[in-house]
Amino acid sequence: MIEHIIALSREAGAAIMQVYNGDKPLELNQKQDDSPVTAADLAAHRVIAAGLQALAPDIPLLSEEDPPDWSLRQHWRRFWLVDPLDGTKEFLRRNGEFTVNIALIEDGKPVLGVVYAPVTDRLYAAADGKAWRIDENGERQAIEVKEARPPLVVVSRSHGNNAEPQDYLAHLGEHQTVTIGSSLKFCLVAEGKAQLYPRFGPTSVWDTAAGHAVAMAAGRPGQ
Numbered sequence: 001m002i003e004h005i006i007a008l009s010r011e012a013g014a015a016i017m018q019v020y021n022g023d024k025p026l027e028l029n030q031k032q033d034d035s036p037v038t039a040a041d042l043a044a045h046r047v048i049a050a051g052l053q054a055l056a057p058d059i060p061l062l063s064e065e066d067p068p069d070w071s072l073r074q075h076w077r078r079f080w081l082v083d084p085l086d087g088t089k090e091f092l093r094r095n096g097e098f099t100v101n102i103a104l105i106e107d108g109k110p111v112l113g114v115v116y117a118p119v120t121d122r123l124y125a126a127a128d129g130k131a132w133r134i135d136e137n138g139e140r141q142a143i144e145v146k147e148a149r150p151p152l153v154v155v156s157r158s159h160g161n162n163a164e165p166q167d168y169l170a171h172l173g174e175h176q177t178v179t180i181g182s183s184l185k186f187c188l189v190a191e192g193k194a195q196l197y198p199r200f201g202p203t204s205v206w207d208t209a210a211g212h213a214v215a216m217a218a219g220r221p222g223q
Contacts, residue, residue, distance in 0.1 A: 009048075009100045012044040015047050018043070036088045036089065038088060040088075059079060060079045061079065062205075063080075079105050081103045081205060081206055082103070087183075097117075099117050101209065110126075113212070115211055131217035151175050151176075152188075152194040152195055155180075156185065183208075190218035
């Protein structure tokens with residue numbers, strides 16, 4: 001199944017890039033929570049929803065762009081959890097730090113995940129307790145977390161200047177920081193290029209599921 005999800009994430013990424021490159025209109029709007037949504041978010045959602053329905057019609061879908069009511073999904077034991085375009089603010093800033101996130105949840109845990117960055121064509125995947133990266137040249141490489149002293153701390157590009165992360169860093173001791181957007185933060189930790197990603201503000205399950213799957217699998221070296 002993971003190979004189908006990898007292919008589907010790339011298809012969604014291609015839909016996003018049509019808007020990013022100006023081939024299709026941006027159509028920027030605001031959601032009820034004041035977060036931005038674009039034609040790229042919605043196009044990626046449609047690609048993923050159709051692909052998952054064809055692949056596994058018996059598994060329900062929770063997507064940021066069309067979340068079922070809690071009353072419908074509160075008892076789901078197995079479902080897809082998707083952020084079709086994680087990092088819409090980074091998309092609008094045109095810095096390339098946005099991703100397609102697809103995860104499979106079983107009994108509250110992400111057991112499969114893909115994080116795909118369309119601009120760099122870099123993809124991170126996790127399944128069966130293993131995690132790997134696929135570079136733009138198609139080369140696959142197993143990844144695992146690594147300790148480092150001083151640790152490299154990943155700071156959110158959109159939230160890193162808030163009081164809580166700054167206070168955390170002030171009490172952490174010697175460290176270095178790197179700033180990046182979207183679920184790429186999880187992936188830097190998973191491949192051992194960073195050691196910590198502190199997050200204190202509110203977040204949503206679709207923001208973390210796929211990256212969580214990759215980071216958990218990468219935290220089991222040798223398996």
